[in-house]
Amino acid sequence: MPTILITGAGSGVGRATARMFLTNGWQVGLVGRREDALHQTADDHDDALVLPCDVTDERAVDQAFDKATKHWGQLDMLFNNAGTSLGGAVIDELEVKDIRQLLEVNVMGAFIAARAAFGLMRRQEPQGGRIINNGSVSAAVPRWGAAPYTVSKHAITGLTRSLSLDGRPYGIACGQIDIGNALTEMAAKMTQGVPQADGSMAMEPVMDVKHVARSVLHMASLPLDANVQFMTVMATNMPFIRRG
Numbered sequence: 001m002p003t004i005l006i007t008g009a010g011s012g013v014g015r016a017t018a019r020m021f022l023t024n025g026w027q028v029g030l031v032g033r034r035e036d037a038l039h040q041t042a043d044d045h046d047d048a049l050v051l052p053c054d055v056t057d058e059r060a061v062d063q064a065f066d067k068a069t070k071h072w073g074q075l076d077m078l079f080n081n082a083g084t085s086l087g088g089a090v091i092d093e094l095e096v097k098d099i100r101q102l103l104e105v106n107v108m109g110a111f112i113a114a115r116a117a118f119g120l121m122r123r124q125e126p127q128g129g130r131i132i133n134n135g136s137v138s139a140a141v142p143r144w145g146a147a148p149y150t151v152s153k154h155a156i157t158g159l160t161r162s163l164s165l166d167g168r169p170y171g172i173a174c175g176q177i178d179i180g181n182a183l184t185e186m187a188a189k190m191t192q193g194v195p196q197a198d199g200s201m202a203m204e205p206v207m208d209v210k211h212v213a214r215s216v217l218h219m220a221s222l223p224l225d226a227n228v229q230f231m232t233v234m235a236t237n238m239p240f241i242r243r244g
Contacts, residue, residue, distance in 0.1 A: 001047070003072045004220065005029040005065060007055050007113050008082030010037030012184035013134065013212055017079060020213035021220075022047055029068040031055065031113075032082065055082045055109035058116075065116040074124060077220050078117035080110050081134040083152070085186060088145030088195050099148045106152035114163060121172050128171025130227075132219055133160045137180035137232060137240050144197045164229065173227040175219055180234030182209040196239065205235040 004021055008014035009030035018041050021028050027047045030038040035052040042048035049068055053060035069075050083106045086098055114131055121129035138146060139153040156176065163174035181190055183206040190204040212233055219228045234240055 001025060001027050002076045002220075003027045003029070003068070003074060004077040004079060005031055005051075005068055005075065005113075005117065006079045006081055007031045007109070008134075009041050010034045011041075012186055013179065013182060013209060014079075014081045015041045016184075016209040016213040017081065017216050018048070019043075020210070020217050024217060026220075027072055029064075031061075031064055055113050056104050058112045061112050061116050065113075065120060069120050069124070075117060075120050075129055077130045077132065078113060079132050079134070079216060079220075080113050080117075082109050082113070083134065085146070085149050088143070090145055091147045094148065102148045103152055106149070107155045110156055110159060114159060118163065118167065118172060121167075122170045126171075128224055129173075130220060130224065131163055131167075131172065131174045132216060133163075133174070133176045135160070135176045135178040135230075137178050137234055139176075139178055140232075141240055144195050160230075164227075171224055173224050175228045176230050177212070177216060177219065178230065178232045178234075179212050180232070180240055181206045181238045182212045182233075182235075183207065184209050190238075204239060205237045207233075207235040 004026050006014050006018050009018045010032035018028050022045050029049045029051050031051045032038050033054050038050045051064040053064040133156050135156045136153040138150045139157045142150040160176040190206050193201040193203050196202050215233045
């Protein structure tokens with residue numbers, strides 16, 4: 001039975017993806033800060049392993065990932081999903097402490113999780129595995145008032161490219177899924193109206209988060225000699241092409 005660790009598994013994309021993988025015969029390690037939320041995601045499924053930890057704490061991440069690998073014997077995949085955002089505002093209206101916190105989670109958290117998974121995959125027998133990073137359409141085209149988030153998602157693209165290159169000798173594949181307006185708690189505001197680049201407020205189309213989960217499952221189901229390097233999954237008519 002294949003194995004996967006999912007960070008940010010207590011809500012949103014992480015929860016939907018975890019449940020999709022559990023339904024499709026994977027053993028799933030649920031990583032996140034809120035243990036109660038992880039148990040809600042697991043819903044008493046026999047193949048769910050709850051691993052509460054903060055992805056910005058490298059020691060806690062190492063311990064959680066080691067626990068999962070010892071439990072399963074092998075780590076096949078990491079879905080590097082945990083992340084956060086800030087309310088829309090131009091850069092000089094944002095507090096530096098809030099920007100630092102976002103970068104700590106979105107960049108350092110992703111880096112720490114990837115580092116732990118990469119090391120386990122490189123040392124295990126048989127060697128290899130797959131890492132899928134959760135990017136964003138903001139990794140290509142920014143949204144108004146989202147400079148810190150946009151910077152963090154550009155960093156994820158750099159991480160994806162670097163891991164793809166560095167993983168070649170070890171059979172470690174790395175890809176990235178860039179998501180636009182999946183209907184989760186984070187994106188619910190899109191249905192009420194959000195600022196646009198022309199200064200107006202507008203409701204934006206959204207899509208069912210299950211489409212994201214199915215896309216991650218497709219990426220994960222490929223053999224290691226094939227890889228989806230980048231995939232964009234978005235609400236068809238959301239503002240992305242020529243945003244604003």
